[in-house]
Amino acid sequence: MEALHAIGVDLGGTKILAGVVTRDGSVLRRHERATPQDSQEHVMAELEAAVTELLDDSVGAIGFGVPSPIDQARGVVVRCVNLPLENAPLRDHMHERFDLPVGLDNDANAAAIGEWRAGAARGVDDLVMLTLGTGVGGGVVSGGVAFRGRNGEGGELGHVTIVYDGRPCQGACHGRGHLEAYASGHAASEAAREAFGPSADAHRLIRLANEGDAHAKQILAELAGYLGSGIGSFVNVFAPELVLLGGGFGIAAFDYLAGPAEEIARREALEPMRSAFRLAKAELGTAAGLIGAAFVGFEALDAA
Numbered sequence: 001m002e003a004l005h006a007i008g009v010d011l012g013g014t015k016i017l018a019g020v021v022t023r024d025g026s027v028l029r030r031h032e033r034a035t036p037q038d039s040q041e042h043v044m045a046e047l048e049a050a051v052t053e054l055l056d057d058s059v060g061a062i063g064f065g066v067p068s069p070i071d072q073a074r075g076v077v078v079r080c081v082n083l084p085l086e087n088a089p090l091r092d093h094m095h096e097r098f099d100l101p102v103g104l105d106n107d108a109n110a111a112a113i114g115e116w117r118a119g120a121a122r123g124v125d126d127l128v129m130l131t132l133g134t135g136v137g138g139g140v141v142s143g144g145v146a147f148r149g150r151n152g153e154g155g156e157l158g159h160v161t162i163v164y165d166g167r168p169c170q171g172a173c174h175g176r177g178h179l180e181a182y183a184s185g186h187a188a189s190e191a192a193r194e195a196f197g198p199s200a201d202a203h204r205l206i207r208l209a210n211e212g213d214a215h216a217k218q219i220l221a222e223l224a225g226y227l228g229s230g231i232g233s234f235v236n237v238f239a240p241e242l243v244l245l246g247g248g249f250g251i252a253a254f255d256y257l258a259g260p261a262e263e264i265a266r267r268e269a270l271e272p273m274r275s276a277f278r279l280a281k282a283e284l285g286t287a288a289g290l291i292g293a294a295f296v297g298f299e300a301l302d303a304a
């Protein structure tokens with residue numbers, strides 16, 4: 001019998017978002033719980049609990065989107081930058097626990113797949129998606145195929161260098177001057193604290209901008225400039241038809257980021273790519289990751 005539904009699980013820096021998803025990308029039921037920050041065992045247990053919460057007889061596969069490079073051959077989460085998860089055999093663990101086909105992907109790849117299958121990028125075969133949340137994730141669909149690099153480990157667009165020897169990157173990343181250090185929600189929170197005091201964060205920054213605060217708008221525009229430099233480079237490399245901004249911060253701040261980011265991206269990109277791409281907001285909101293993860297689950301099911 002063909003399985004009707006897959007459970008998609010999106011592991012974020014602060015929340016685990018899960019849902020039961022149909023083959024056409026509709027989300028039937030959702031579940032949300034906090035992401036533990038203390039240990040790998042705890043993160044694995046909460047991922048398992050999220051699946052258990054949603055599991056019924058209609059579910060034939062499970063997919064996970066995780067903010068880490070994925071070793072697809074072994075089904076292992078290599079190392080999360082912002083969470084205590086390293087060398088974690090997630091695929092085998094969940095397969096043994098639930099006896100269903102399990103697919104794994106990077107969370108931003110999953111978000112791009114979600115938008116491609118069921119969101120703003122339906123019918124678009126060349127897509128670059130950036131998810132701006134705690135970090136900056138990247139997902140690419142190139143020529144109608146999800147781009148993953150060797151053994152599924154690539155596509156880490158948030159960790160391209162945009163400033164040589166620039167700001168240190170976050171968490172477990174040892175690099176400097178990476179896009180993530182300049183254009184993530186975390187970077188926005190840092191800038192907000194510097195400008196508006198220790199209790200300010202990215203949410204407050206956007207709220208102040210919404211209230212017309214010029215300084216807040218200027219901080220967001222500056223952040224958008226860095227984002228645009230990254231986008232210009234991605235446009236030169238991938239020649240996308242569509243560049244999507246998603247993730248919690250990317251969606252909330254879209255109106256402040258899109259204009260300046262697009263201006264800089266078009267300055268940096270070469271013709272004919274610079275005239276050919278559109279910049280748009282992800283349509284599935286923060287559900288893109290879980291929907292895409294479910295499609296990664298369906299992929300595992302169909303390959304089984």
Ligand SMILES: [Zn+2]
Nearest residue numbers: 159169173178
């Ligand atoms: Zn980095």
